[in-house]
Each structure stands twice: as C-alpha cells, then as structure tokens.
Amino acid sequence: MQVSNTMRVSNKATSYTFQTCECQALGGNVTSLATDYNPDALECTVETGRLNGVKIEVVRTDLDNGLSHLENKVDILLFNPPYVPTEEDPKNDLERCWAGGPNGRGAVDRFLPRVSKLLSEKGVFYLVALHSNNIPALLNACPDLVGSVAMERRCGIEHLYILKYTRKQI
Template sequence: MCEVYPPSEDTFLLLEALEKEGIKDKECLEIGVGSGVITEFLAENNNVDGIDINPKAIEITKNKCKNCRIFYSDLFSDVKKKYDVIIFNPPYVPEERRFDSIFDRSWHGGKNGREVIDKFLDQFDSFLDNGGKMYLLHSSLCDPKKTLRILKEKGFKTETLKSKKLFFEELTVIKSERDSNIKGD
C-alpha cells in the first residue's frame, strides 16, 4: 500500500507550470509535500518550507531536501510567517464517504471535492507577502469557477498557466496574485 501521494499527472502538470515560471530567490511554501517532487524542484533556486499532515511524507521530503524546512501543519495551523510563493496541489476528488487514513486524505476532497480547497482559500492570503503569488492545481471535478470567483472577491487576479484533459476531468494550474487595481488589506 502507498504511504504518500505518488507523483501523478497533477504533480507533473504543476511541475511543468512552475518550471515555466522560473521562480528564483523566493521564500516558498509547498502545502502537502507528498513525495517531495515539487519541494525538491523549488529548493534548487529558493528557500523552501514544506508542510504535510502525513509523517511519512515529511520524512521522505526531509531526506530529499536537506536544506528545506519540512514540518507538520494541517494547512496553515503551524505556519508562522509569510511567503513570496505558496504552492498547493490539494485533495480534490469528490467522495461522499469519509476516510480516516492519512493517505486517503491526500486525495479525498470531501463531498464536492472542495472541503480542503475552501479552507485553503479562506486562509492563504494571510500568509502571502505583498507582491506574492499563489499556484493552485485545480480539477474540473470541483467547480473551478467557484475558486476563480472567490479569488476575485478577495482581490486577486488569476491566470491559467497550464491545463490537461484527462479521461474524466481537466486539470489546470491557476496562478493568483493581488490585483494592484484593487485595494488589499
């Protein structure tokens, strides 16, 4: 049985988008490090913190990324600073049943796939520095229009960096940054 979320189509799409962005010399936070692929990539040119709720994911990523700070946090529960860049590939698969295992929580997005996404959207801007950017992997299974509406209401402009159609869904990478035409906090 898998102990951490393995690199998958969504991981690689997010990685491609981040490679194209050329993020350098930034303070970065990856939420849900999983196998550590994204954190390891970002650590080549940035200061990176990575968080997860899965102790095995934390252990694996710490071993891959010796110069990163990897620690337990349920979303932002144990995050104490602001970042230039926040990256999140959230659990988004809609599922009525509740799952208790840590591994299942890496993909299970709740009844409509938005349970974790909505909590993240409520909190992330408090941990994003002025001029910071947020990158979110999103699935067509969990109402991306709602996410875009929430981001706009919070004063963020958005851009779709990459997308990929799969058999039963379309994955997109959304980049968000504060709209300079809208007064923020």
C-alpha cells in the same frame, strides 16, 4: 523563473517537492517549507530534497495551522490538495491524501480564505484543481486575489488545472 535576494517557498501538501527543489536550484537565498498532515509524506519530502541536494524544512500540521509567523512572507505558495470528489469526508490518513469530500474541495475551501494573509506583496499562489471542483468558482474564491488558469491538461481520466493567484493591483 529568476531568484533575487530572498525567496520563501511554502509547499502545502508535499507532492510539490520537485518544484521546491527547482526553486532552490536556481540559486539565491531560498527558504523552503513543506507542510503535510501525513508523516510519511514529510519523510519522503525530506529524502527527495536530500537526493536533490536541497534542504526543505518540514512541519506536520493541517494546512498552515501554527505558522502565523509566515504571514505576508511567502513568495511562492504551492498547494496540491486532495481534490477527488467523494461521497464523504476522508476518515483516515490514507484517504486524506486524495479524498476531497462531496465537492472535492474540503481542504481547498478551508485554505483559500487564508492565502492572502500568507502571500508577500508580490507573492504568487498556485493550486492544483480538478475540472469537477468548479474552476470558475475557485478563480473567484479569493476576494483579495486575481485568479487565472496557468495550465490545463488531461492526465488519464483526470482533467487537471493549475490555477494561479496574485494580489489585485491597485
């Protein structure tokens, strides 16, 4: 990945902190913003950035609530949502970290309709998903974007995917 001019990296659910640090380490004018509902996760994000010599702005919010000033400005959007299917929706902060609700897509289904509004003209969105989250449906969930599988691998009992979305070319 090359950084040219200004790049805005937005990180939804702060477990992508290392990738955010890597983007800044490439040089250039990179602004990194991480959001999470969990204040402990945000604190860890700031500390990880500090230990890696990069500044990451953090905002405690649900997904991108209150961040309308970012519309059409995000070049790289990373989202590692709570994707584990559970019988019920999460009830507390700890469960919100991993429990994705009945189909594992509670947070994902709320966020996907907002992605195209956040991405810049050449913006890219990466999403972590579990095989049981219905990958074909996820790839087609954003009508303004083209979805593809960037990576697939097994990690213990999980069958994980990194999905990549870009704007449709006219």
